[in-house]
Amino acid sequence: MVYTVVIVYDSHPALQGAFAEHQKSQERLESNGEVKVVQVRTKEDLDKCDALVIPGGESTTIALLARLSGLLDPLKEFIKAKPVWGTCAGAILLSKVVTGAKKGGQELLGGMSVTIARNGWGSQVESFEAPLEVPGLKNPEDPFSGVFIRAPVLLSLDQPPEYPPIQVIARLPENVVPHAIPSDATEPLETWFGINSNLEGGGEDPKRVVAIRQGRHLLTTFHPELTRDNRFHEYFVRECVIPGLLST
């Protein structure tokens, strides 16, 4: 059986989004014959897909181009029915609420019951890399190198009854302190970074959470496609895509 994982990006030749890198990473898995990768620019492309990857790039541009190419509503419908993985800008698009949006707000696709801060770790120059422990990956003893580029920060993981449970897949290690806090942060530094955070009820600080799964959707605030490590791509297919296909 061939499973189709799709890279969505805009219909514009300016190549918005890191779709080509996602395609390469996913295709490195193709040796097992389970994944065929196509790029999505139209509703017809989308209709052929069993799952979707929304790449990093610029969430406002991706949403705008999706609207201009008539993909916005089909994407929203797709997310209700099929597995989707959003990385960085894609993670913003999958969120229910965004803060720090561009003036005038920005359109989201929704699908995951989280609030996310756009550019929450600062600007391009404040990009950073952090070794992540991810127990769900193959060879979990090897840390996964998380590449954070103008990355968003999760502000709350909400659990309304109509959504499947949120599962935390990866957190920033305690000793990693990103270079910047957003200029509009109102909380003390230690709370923002989750250091000595003393959350009521002992809950975890969502700002340190960098990868979650909710039902068949996956969200990573970093860019697994910019490393040569395919383990997140393998995880998405194994945990989110294939089980759903087998049950339909």
Ligand SMILES: NC(=O)CC[C@H](N)C(=O)O
């Ligand atoms: N690397 C990225 O995808 C950056 C995301 C970007 N900050 C946005 O708002 O969409």
